[in-house]
Amino acid sequence: MNKWLTLLAKVFAWLAVAAVLAVVLLFLGFLVVRGLSTFNLGLFFGKTPVWAAIAGRLPVWHGIWPACVGTVFLVLLASGLAIPLGVASGIYLAHYAQGAWKRWFGLAVEVLAGIPSILMGLFGFALILFLKKTIMPQANTCLLLSACCLALLVLPYLIFMTQTTLESLPEELRLAGLSLGFTPWQNMLHVLLPAASRGILSGVILAVGRAAEDTAVILLTGVVANAGLPSGILDKYEALPFHIFYLASQARNEAELAKGFGTALILLLITAALFLGAYYLKSTVTKSWDQKDLLI
C-alpha cells in the first residue's frame, strides 16, 4: 500500500514538473511563432530613421521604441524607489522591530501585499486629483507618479525576501562580528547583508518582473498610447504592457495583431535582460566580498 502511494506521489511530482515545463515552452513557442516574423527595425521605429529616433530628434510613429524606453525608465525608477525602502524595512523587521510593533508592521506589509494593482492605480489617480485641487494645480499623471505607485506595489516582495533571508542566517554569523567588536551597523553592512544578498536578489527579481508587466497601475497614472519619448519624469509616457493591451484590443488586421505578439516577445526579452543585469550586479557584489584583496 505504502509502496504504491510513494510511486503515485513520484509519478504525480514528475507529471507536475512536466506540465509546468510544457506550459512554459508552449507559451514561449506560441509567442515566437506568432511574433518573430514582425521582428525588424520597422517594429521598433516605424518609418523614422533609426539614429534620429534613438537620439530623439524625430518622433516615432507606429513603432514600439518609445514604449521600450518608457518601460525601462519606469522599471528603473520604480526599483530605485522601492529597493532601498524595501531592503531597509526588511532589515528593520528582521533585526530591530520587537513585540507588538513588529506584529503590526508585519501585518501592514501583508495588507500591502494583498492590494490589487488596479487599486494602487486608483490611489495614484486620486492622489493627483487631490494635489491638483489643493497645493499643486499643475500636477498631472506622469512617469514619476506611475513609478511611485509601482514601487508601493512591489515593496512587499522586497521586504519579505530581505526579512526572511536575514532571519534565516545562522546565529553564529551574527555573533561572530558582534563579539569581535563590530557595531551593529558594521555587522549588517559588512557581514549580514552580503551573506543575505542571494535572497534579497530574488526579491529584486520578483519586484522588477512585477514592475515591468503591470498594466493596471500605469493605466490610471500616466501611460498613453502615443506620447513619444518621455521628456522627463513629469511627462506622460508609453510602456510595453499597455502597448500590448492597446494593440490586442484595437488591432484592425492580422499584421497589427502580430505586432502585438512581437511586442510581447520584446517585453519578455527586456525583463530577461533586467534579470541578467541584477544577477551580474549580485555576482560582482559577492565576488568583491569573497575575494577582497586587502593584502595586496
Added chain:
Amino acid sequence: MGSKGPVDLEPTVVVEELHVGFAGREVLHGLSAEFHRGRLAMILGRSGSGKTTFLRALNRLNECFPQSETRGSLRVKLQGHWRDIYENGLPLPELRHRVGMVFQTPHLLPLSIAENLALPLKLILGLPRREIPARTARALEEAHLWEEVKDRLKAPAHILSGGQQQRLCLARLLALEPEILLLDEPTASLDFRAALKVEELLLSLKERYTVIAVSHSLSQARRLADAALIFRDGSVVQRLSRADLQARDILPTLLEEIF
C-alpha cells in the same frame, strides 16, 4: 580562587554579585569571582549551569539575545584602568575587542583566511591598509597557524580543518590585541589531535593574557588550568587552585560535582 592564589597578585577581572536572567528567568544567581593576568582559569560544570552565560556577561554579549537582564558589578582592568563594564560607558565595540571571545564552534566570517583577520582590523581599529599584512602575519604566528596557511591566505576560510578554523578565530582575536580572552569550550568540536594543538596554544597564550575558559573536561582542566570554578545551577559551588586540581583524592568528589 581569589583566596587560594598568590596574595601579591592583583586581579584583572573582579565580578561581584552578578545576576543574569533572560525573560524573567534568572540563570546566574549572585556570582562573585576574580581572575588574574598570566593565569588560565577554567569554568567547569554541567550543561545549563550558566557557564556560557557567565562568559557572555564579561563581554556583554548576553545583550545580543532577547530580554536579557544583568545586575551586579563587573570590573575589568583594561590598559591599566579599572572599568565597570556595565557602568562607566566603555563603548561596547571597544569592550568586545579588548575582551575577545572564541566560541564552541568556529565562528568564521564567510570570507578568505586573510580577510577574516583584515576586516576587523580595518573596521574596528581603523588600521591603514599597509599595516594590515604585517599585523595579520604576526597574529597568525602567535596562533601557531602561519606555517599552515601562509601560501593560501586568499583561500576561503571554511576550507580549513576544524582545528585550524578555531586557531584562525584565535588569531583574529589576537590581531586586535585584546587583554582578556574568553574561550567557550574551544576544543569541544575538535578531534583529539586538533584539540591538543589548541591546548598547546592556550598554554603559550596564558602568560600574557587573562584567560577564562569554559570546559566540559576535567582532564583538560588538570592539564591547563591554574584555577577552576565549579558551576552548578548558576552558582559557584567550589573554587579550586592548581594544587587542588592535581590532588588525587579530590577526583571522586569533583566528578560527582561536575557530571
